[in-house]
Amino acid sequence: MEASIEHMSRGTLRDVDLLLIVTEPYFRALQTAGRITPLARELGIENIALVANKVRTEQDEQIIRDYAGRLGLNVAGVIPWDDSVQRADIANQALIDHDPDSLAATGIRSIFNDLVGATAAPA
Numbered sequence: 001m002e003a004s005i006e007h008m009s010r011g012t013l014r015d016v017d018l019l020l021i022v023t024e025p026y027f028r029a030l031q032t033a034g035r036i037t038p039l040a041r042e043l044g045i046e047n048i049a050l051v052a053n054k055v056r057t058e059q060d061e062q063i064i065r066d067y068a069g070r071l072g073l074n075v076a077g078v079i080p081w082d083d084s085v086q087r088a089d090i091a092n093q094a095l096i097d098h099d100p101d102s103l104a105a106t107g108i109r110s111i112f113n114d115l116v117g118a119t120a121a122p123a
Helices: 006-010 027-042 058-071 083-090 103-116
Strands: 019-023 048-055 074-080
Touching: 019 027, 027 048, 027 058, 048 058, 058 074, 074 103, 083 103
Parallel strands: 019 048, 048 074
Antiparallel strands: none
16 A cells, blocks of 8 residues: 555554554654554554665664564564665666566565465565
């Protein structure tokens, strides 16, 4: 879904098995994750985790992990900062088509494999 808390307020997510909140190591992004988490819990969503996105440094990752801990959430995985994402967007291509071996694509694939399992169909 697009980045918005509207889905939470409308209750359209109440039947999901897992909610991944993608956040970045910046105050406003973390603040949004902090608003989404209690809304998800109010909807009865039991499995909630953060995905650390646009991570440039170990400090960025630690900021997200610390915040996840304060929210009582796990970090499902890390997607590193990757200029390939912008190049794919400029080329009007999905990242997986533009550069399937990029850092970001590899991070996303790793999260998928961890969540779904290596026996699932390839991403």
